[in-house]
Amino acid sequence: MSLDIRMELTKNPKAKPQDESKLGFGKIFTDHMFMMDYEEGKGWYDLRIVPYGPIAIDPASTVLHYGAEIFEGMKAYRRVDGSIAMFRPDENGKRMNNSAERLCLPEIDPEMWLEILDTLVKLEKDWVPHSEGTSLYIRPFTFGNDPHLGVHAVHHSTFVCILSPVGAYYAEGINPVKIAIESDDVRAVRGGTGYAKCGGNYAASLRAGKRAEEKGFTQVLWLDGVERKYIEEVGSMNVMFKINDEIVTPKLTGSVLPGITRKSCIELLKSQGANVSERLISVDELVEAAENGSLQEAWGTGTAAVVSPVGWLSYQGKEYEIGGGKIGETTQHLYDTLTGIQWGKIPDTFGWIHPVC
Numbered sequence: 168m169s170l171d172i173r174m175e176l177t178k179n180p181k182a183k184p185q186d187e188s189k190l191g192f193g194k195i196f197t198d199h200m201f202m203m204d205y206e207e208g209k210g211w212y213d214l215r216i217v218p219y220g221p222i223a224i225d226p227a228s229t230v231l232h233y234g235a236e237i238f239e240g241m242k243a244y245r246r247v248d249g250s251i252a253m254f255r256p257d258e259n260g261k262r263m264n265n266s267a268e269r270l271c272l273p274e275i276d277p278e279m280w281l282e283i284l285d286t287l288v289k290l291e292k293d294w295v296p297h298s299e300g301t302s303l304y305i306r307p308f309t310f311g312n313d314p315h316l317g318v319h320a321v322h323h324s325t326f327v328c329i330l331s332p333v334g335a336y337y338a339e340g341i342n343p344v345k346i347a348i349e350s351d352d353v354r355a356v357r358g359g360t361g362y363a364k365c366g367g368n369y370a371a372s373l374r375a376g377k378r379a380e381e382k383g384f385t386q387v388l389w390l391d392g393v394e395r396k397y398i399e400e401v402g403s404m405n406v407m408f409k410i411n412d413e414i415v416t417p418k419l420t421g422s423v424l425p426g427i428t429r430k431s432c433i434e435l436l437k438s439q440g441a442n443v444s445e446r447l448i449s450v451d452e453l454v455e456a457a458e459n460g461s462l463q464e465a466w467g468t469g470t471a472a473v474v475s476p477v478g479w480l481s482y483q484g485k486e487y488e489i490g491g492g493k494i495g496e497t498t499q500h501l502y503d504t505l506t507g508i509q510w511g512k513i514p515d516t517f518g519w520i521h522p523v524c
């Protein structure tokens with residue numbers, strides 16, 4: 168496929184950040200962004216790369232009132248051989264389309280998806296930072312953009328893709344975090360939008376995250392929305408446990424986001440002969456395992472951090488330490504292997520790497 172993309176390049180390129188240790192996450196953006204519009208019956212049109220900047224939308228636009236928005240999060244890496252590559256971007260494209268289907272937003276053809284990402288990342292390749300652990304974060308999103316207030320599926324949408332150079336997630340080493348099990352708020356329910364990557368899920372999760380932070384926790388562990396009994400996710404990451412040498416992760420029941428890091432961890436561990444189960448795991452089972460010492464490790468998985476070890480869990484006023492509050496061997500192994508494949512230090516036997524330039 169060769170798309171017709173109109174190019175409007177900036178006349179005022181920004182200076183690239185000098186000190187890559189201060190990049191942080193999602194604070195600065197590259198010179199250009201990709202945009203296109205959608206109209207029912209016409210499809211996607213006016214594909215364009217334009218200077219990064221504010222976009223004008225009608226005050227009556229659907230997204231501002233009814234939250235019709237979906238997004239993706241992925242990274243481009245500068246590899247040890249100097250080339251630039253993405254990690255499983257086809258999986259993000261599939262998930263974007265599953266999210267679109269759920270929110271009645273338009274889907275994007277898989278070939279078109281890859282060509283848009285390749286074209287934009289190639290144009291902005293000098294923005295991919297060089298220091299170890301840094302990357303170029305890619306944030307594609309689609310929102311409903313009908314300029315009237317009637318509540319119905321949208322007829323006009325806009326797709327945008329912005330890029331942000333981000334710092335090493337673990338600049339000071341991987342430190343296990345403290346997590347509070349949340350018994351009041353829920354993130355998602357079966358039949359709702361939990362499996363879709365939509366902005367509304369995040370809006371609904373902010374209060375619990377804020378309360379947990381105020382009490383000294385990094386994030387919350389979400390329970391299912393019906394019985395408040397089964398473990399679902401940790402913050403905005405999927406969660407995995409090692410109990411009696413079995414790797415357990417909540418199965419995808421509809422309220423859990425199907426993470427690509429989750430999927431990659433499962434595929435990697437299975438290929439190495441580990442005992443991996445996708446099943447329901449109740450908070451009672453987890454607390455019992457923590458009490459009797461069979462809970463060996465707990466960690467979150469997601470694109471931003473790859474893995475994030477959980478050192479302490481708090482539930483109903485009690486605190487449980489996991490693995491002595493230190494990163495466990497499986498967590499460390501997953502981090503080393505996945506980042507090794509991403510950075511080109513370990514051969515990619517799975518076909519996960521998508522070279523860009």
Ligand SMILES: *Cc1c(COP(=O)(O)O)cnc(C)c1O
Pocket residue numbers: 240364400402403404405424425426427428429468469470471
């Ligand atoms: C994006 C996301 C994840 C992680 O998905 P990855 O594809 O691994 O980055 C997990 N949970 C939620 C709620 C998410 O939005």
